[in-house]
Amino acid sequence: MAIPWRLCWRRNAGSTGITLLDSFCGTKGRPVSIAASSIRRTDSLGSLDNQEQTPGRPVILNTVTSNFLSRHRSRFLYSTPRPCCCRRTHSDAKLKDPFTLAQNDLKNLYDDIRKELFVSKKELKALCDYYFDGQGKSFRPMIVVLMARACNIHSNGAGELLPAQRSIAMISEMIHTASLVHDDVIDGSDTRRGKTTINEMWGEKKAILAGDFILSAASMALARIGNNTVVSVLSQVIEDLVRGEFMQLGSKENENERFKHYLEKTFKKTASLIANSCKAVSILVNSDPEVHEIAFQYGKNVGIAFQLVDDVLDFTSCANQLGKPSAADLRLGLATGPVLFACEQFPELHSMIMRRFSTNGDVDRAWQYVVESDGVEQTNYLAQRYCQEAIRQISRLQASPERDALIRLTELVLTRDK
């Protein structure tokens, strides 16, 4: 399998996260052939770099991941679209299903959220409750409670979930929902999770107000926790969400910048909420900044991977599976990972990206290019890299069923099909 050598990764000295893909190398047309399985062979990737590991807490996985990440400028090539590295390396460890493990803590989550949304006006109440119908995946609250328990065990051996930590789980879902409601107005969407959107049912103005109300309720719940640092951390999310939305308005002429822009936007729009919610629950139980950083980095990396997979599914999933029509992003004029990668192989895409697929036939043509390119595989591969980094981070916490569930979760993020 011939793959153009195009991804260059660099690890920032002193930082624990994957730094964003900082450049595309101008090496188009220099295909490198490599055996498909070589990526799994740790020894083919150079020597082990132990500096990245927390001393005294070696974790099997680190062998693989730190190898990947610590090399200064190494090439990465994927083998198959979705190798489940965690399953392979943990073949004998029993990894709990995250959903089952978090189930108990998430019981009545939506009832409790609806109680936070205290409004006397019946119609406004109905709008606010609309998406808190218990039909959502509650992906964010699940990560939050698992992270909370993992941090609690790491910090004091006790796994009990603190009430404030559960509040963070609710708040994360509320902030997420408020931003969805506003996004649907901005994008003019008429369906969401198989339901008619609020803007379609009640009009744009009421939808925006309902979103604002959910946000104010989330902010009140946050304030009642009574922790200034936690308030700060989650306020950052709100700012990131808006800045991410602004970033989506513009596209960059320069290809390197464009990819950086895309990943930064992805962090702000999706990963910041998960990262900072994880950080918030860690702050509530532990004063060690290193633990906060682990929680943040896990959330950040899983969040970016989650969105990358989402962007792939926009191309590969059938219309009804994701609850929105496929190629929805293209129709909105957005160039996501698969298109940006495809543009490397098909420079014809460049002008379409710049005009935001606005000319007749652009969407279909761009779609065709993406299908013919390996943009989808490349994006999936990138998502794997982020998941591996997430695993590396979370593995620095003391072992617990919840920590292992968070490891398992990365696999679910990569293999989900809706």
Place this chain on the structure above:
Amino acid sequence: MAVMWSRLSCIGLRRGIRSISLFSNTSPSSWTKVVSDAEKIVGYPTSFMSLRCLLSDELSNVAMHVRKLVGTKHPLLNTARGFVYDSKNNLQMRGLVVLLMSKAAGPSRSIPDPQLPDMVSGIYPSQRNLAEITELIHTAFLVHRGIVNLKDWTNADGPLKDMQFGNKMAVLSGDFLLANACTGLAQLNNTKVVEVISSAIGDLVQGIYTEGSHSAEDSSNADVSLASWEDQAFLSHGALLAKSCQAAMELAKHNMDAQMLAYQYGKHLSLGHKLNSDLQPFVKSSAAEPLPFSMDLAPVVFHRQIVGQEKWLQQLQQARSIGRPIDYTKLWLTIKTEKGVSQAMDLCSYHGNKALEAIRRFPPSEARSALENIASAVTKI
């Protein structure tokens, strides 16, 4: 909005049409003077407050896009225009009141708190930030108020595409202002303040949500009692200022009594102000050309309550020939014959007095006088 308020008040004051104020000790020559005098007291013109936000990349981006809306009917255009005038004319009233209130209350009388940094012109830095946040929230909702329902839009009104685009800009810029308010709030390092101001945002949303639901004929919204008007006006026009004034006290660690007085001042001042501006179309001496007025205005609401739904519908009928728009002159005259207008005036005066009552419980000072002047000016119609 602030600029509109003040313009209306200025017109009213200059013409000296009618003054129902009994506060002879304060005789502000004009609203503008009251405000500009007050601004000197707090140290710098309040127009600087949102400058940081206005100069951000995001908003200049929006400003660029908003230009495309010129020539369309999207409300964002007018809001943006008003916002620019607002900052030029130094009329960010809410921020100003918060600053004056902070100064009037002075430093905390409890043991000096080492955590509180030095005051500048008698105001703590955190209180200045709060004043800015109050303006950000107010402006955010001016913008979100102007979001258009696309289904109500007909082709005759102009291209739908423009409206979609205008909405997108309005959502984004309103969200941006709100997000800045949120991070600003967090930096105050006081979760009580975060809670109070967040609840004010919730109030504002509830108030705006029901705005404009009183259409002329609609009898399903027959609940137009004075009390329900006041509740509604408090949510949409009073809660933010009341709670910001309260929060300013909390930031200086003043006790609950002081917090409640500040809250009362903010609440009654806003309601007085709202009544004042609602009354403007009805205080002109002649009905030469009464502009179309909203059925939400206090005098109209009170009029409907006085005459009852049935008679109101009759009056509406009379003011409009079949298939033609409402004859506002006729309706205006009808409303003026009843007690709706004077009831609104009495209520305006009542709220002005209540505001004065609250502020006079603070020790005398320059800042207190300015707040008294503002409260008095509000009752002059």
